[in-house]
Amino acid sequence: MLLTVKDLFVNYGNVEALHGINLEVDEGEIVAILGANGAGKSTTLMTISGLVSPKKGKIFYKDIEISKLQGHEVVKYGIAQVPEGRRVFATLTVQENLNLGAFIIRDKDKIQKTLEWIFELFPRMKERREQLAGTLSGGEQQMLAIARGLMANPRILLLDEPSLGLAPILVKSIFETIRQINESGVTVLLVEQNARAALKLADRGYVMEVGKIVLEDRSEKLLKNPEVSKAYLGG
Amino acid sequence: MEFFFEQLINGLAVGGIYALIALGYTMVYGVMRLINFAHGDLFTIGSYLGMTILATYAVTAYLGPFVGVLVLIVMVMALVGIIGVILERVAYRPVRQADRLSAVVSALGASIFFSNLVMLIWGPRFRVYPEDILPRITLNILGLDVPLLRILVLVTSLILMGILYFFVQKTRTGTAIRAVAIDHGAARLMGINVNRIISMVFLIGPALGGAAGVMVGLYYGQVNFTMGWSYGLKAFIAAVLGGIGNIPGAMLGGLLLGVIEAMGAAFISTAWKDGIAFIILILILIFRPTGLLGERVADKV
Numbered sequence: 001m002l003l004t005v006k007d008l009f010v011n012y013g014n015v016e017a018l019h020g021i022n023l024e025v026d027e028g029e030i031v032a033i034l035g036a037n038g039a040g041k042s043t044t045l046m047t048i049s050g051l052v053s054p055k056k057g058k059i060f061y062k063d064i065e066i067s068k069l070q071g072h073e074v075v076k077y078g079i080a081q082v083p084e085g086r087r088v089f090a091t092l093t094v095q096e097n098l099n100l101g102a103f104i105i106r107d108k109d110k111i112q113k114t115l116e117w118i119f120e121l122f123p124r125m126k127e128r129r130e131q132l133a134g135t136l137s138g139g140e141q142q143m144l145a146i147a148r149g150l151m152a153n154p155r156i157l158l159l160d161e162p163s164l165g166l167a168p169i170l171v172k173s174i175f176e177t178i179r180q181i182n183e184s185g186v187t188v189l190l191v192e193q194n195a196r197a198a199l200k201l202a203d204r205g206y207v208m209e210v211g212k213i214v215l216e217d218r219s220e221k222l223l224k225n226p227e228v229s230k231a232y233l234g235g
Numbered sequence: 236m237e238f239f240f241e242q243l244i245n246g247l248a249v250g251g252i253y254a255l256i257a258l259g260y261t262m263v264y265g266v267m268r269l270i271n272f273a274h275g276d277l278f279t280i281g282s283y284l285g286m287t288i289l290a291t292y293a294v295t296a297y298l299g300p301f302v303g304v305l306v307l308i309v310m311v312m313a314l315v316g317i318i319g320v321i322l323e324r325v326a327y328r329p330v331r332q333a334d335r336l337s338a339v340v341s342a343l344g345a346s347i348f349f350s351n352l353v354m355l356i357w358g359p360r361f362r363v364y365p366e367d368i369l370p371r372i373t374l375n376i377l378g379l380d381v382p383l384l385r386i387l388v389l390v391t392s393l394i395l396m397g398i399l400y401f402f403v404q405k406t407r408t409g410t411a412i413r414a415v416a417i418d419h420g421a422a423r424l425m426g427i428n429v430n431r432i433i434s435m436v437f438l439i440g441p442a443l444g445g446a447a448g449v450m451v452g453l454y455y456g457q458v459n460f461t462m463g464w465s466y467g468l469k470a471f472i473a474a475v476l477g478g479i480g481n482i483p484g485a486m487l488g489g490l491l492l493g494v495i496e497a498m499g500a501a502f503i504s505t506a507w508k509d510g511i512a513f514i515i516l517i518l519i520l521i522f523r524p525t526g527l528l529g530e531r532v533a534d535k536v
Contacts, residue, residue: 051420071423080424087421089414100414103407104426152426 001062002027002187003048003079003156008057008067010040010047017043019211020057025156030178030188032198032219034232035208041191042084044208045158048189049081050074061156076104080154084161084191086145090134094125097133097144101151110153117184118147121177139170146177156187163194175201195232199223207232240379242501243494248385248454250493251392255447256470257477257485258399259440265416265480266436267331272342273322274444275467276349279460281315281445282452283357289365300369304453308391308446315445316438323437328430346463353460361459364452388450395446396486399439403482412436416480465509472516478529487527 003025010018018040025031033041046052048059050071059067061077069077080101089097098118102111119126122143128136133144142162149157159178163171175197182188192198199205199219207215207228215228222228256278263271288294288307295303326345330337373382403409414422415432423429451466452458469492477488492512499511519526 049424051423070428071420072426072428075424075426083421083424087418089417089421091417092410092413096410096413099407100410100422100425100427103411148425 001025001060003189004060005044005048006058006060008044008047008059009055010043010052011055012043016055017211018047018054021208021211021213023206023213023216025187025189027155028182028185028187029204030182030190030202032190032192032195032202032205033208034192034195034198034205034222034228036231037193038210039208040211041208042160043211045081045083045160045189045191048074048079048158075152075154078153078155079158080149080152080156081158082145082149082160082162084164086141088133088136088141088144088148090132092133093130094133094136094144095129097148098125098129098151101148102153104152111151114151114153118150121150121180122147139166139174142166142170142174143177146174146181150181150186154186156189157181159188159190161191161193163192163197171197195228196223237379238501241381242497244379244381244385244389246494246497247490248389248392248493249497250473250490251389251396252447252450252454252466252489253470253473253493254486254489255392255395255443255450256466257473257489258396258482259444260471260474261477261479261482261485262412262436262440264474265482266412266433267327267338268335269327269338269342270471271322271327271440272339272467273326273345273349274440275463275470276346276353277315277319277322277441277463278444278448278451278466278470279353279458279463280318280349281311281441281448282458282462283353283362283448283460284314284445285311285449285452286362286364286458287357289368292365295368304369304449308449311445311449312442315448316442319437319441320434322441323434328433350460350463357460359460361457363457366456369453384454388454391450392447395443399443400482400486408432408435469512472512475516475526476519478526481526481528484526484528491527 001024005021005023008018008021009016021044033044035041043052047054050069050073054067058065061079064077066074066077089100098115102114105111124140125144125147133141136144162174166174171194178188179201190198190202199222202219205217205219205222206213259274260271263269285307288310294307298306322345326341327338330341369384373380403412411427412432414425414427415429419429470489473488473492474485476492477484492515495515496508496511500508
């Protein structure tokens, strides 16, 4: 397993946000976490990235325990996150945002190679590299956020609601890009409210409800599951 | 007309000092959304440290007046920078997760602590800087009478600002400082150690304030333990004028405030000098609360 989350409990103040999460992501997979608002999906990703500390439980990258690391250290293990709401650095240029994505990488040639790949993946970013990130459209900002995450050369990319607030046609193209990224060898853990699109893309899925995982299965089975269908796929 | 240009240079020299202090306010506000009320007192400490080191005549005896003063400024910058880093560790880091009022109270406490510390060490009376360190000559440039010291103050502050601007805009660490100013969480996801960046800001800001302290001492020849209050307030106005959190804004605001004050003193009345600064602050807060260069790009969500 590339990423293992074992019996994870997280508190926000006195409120328990996660009650014992278990999940696994294997090398090369696309795994989706589905669930309603407040189910704890983003908290799970933030805890994996080290921005939220667990109260109990462990997170492993391969065999290395990463749950005790500080937020800025986790990305060095090859786990990059594209956070919810994109959170691009609005008053910096596109190029500066990409440079920051590669903050942990010292090898200039490697950065340059990744940058070329990113400009192939998102030609729009190349055109706009001198533009301030805050002046990009929502879809372009999402592309930039993904591109910024990829600049760290991650083994696993954590994607939090990449389709949020985007027009259907853009959602399609973002999901297509995620498939391409995965095909290039990056494992993907995806959090989505757009369950149907996510399950079509993913190999496996987990369903979360109020801080717990209630269901896990292959994507095609989840798509056919009547309960999932009723709750998350609109009947 | 000559009088006007002489006052302009005078204003720019004082404005350069305001700008250096203002940078400390604005950088700390940028990364922590906190007004470091102790910043003016760090400037005072810089001024007194400069006086004490100069009084031994050791630096200037070995290195000559110009190189000596330059080395002195660098020494004071290092010392005050270290004090700034310790201040953040002791007074601000423990309350960073607490509500904002705790940090404000902590900052006010630090300010009172430092100004009293200066009073206890160096006494409550005005102290004079060692005289004749730099030759008190007046140059004639294009028909204008300009004291050499004024030129040196202006040039030194412009150089320091230039270095800072290059550092923040062009280097990897500088970009990380700007990223932390925008979004701590996203910066951490990039692998940026936010604590280290905040420490660095508390090294750079007070260091620049310390340099300003030495220059004020050399320029006016006397220092007092309360001087940080008035200079700090002026520099804070300069930072708000330029747009708090914005580094070029603090530079512009400082220089502008210095020039406006000098012009006001020359053409209206010297008694109104401080009044003019506060009128500007009020006008800015009413008509352009974000300052001259504040927040040009809205965050699209």
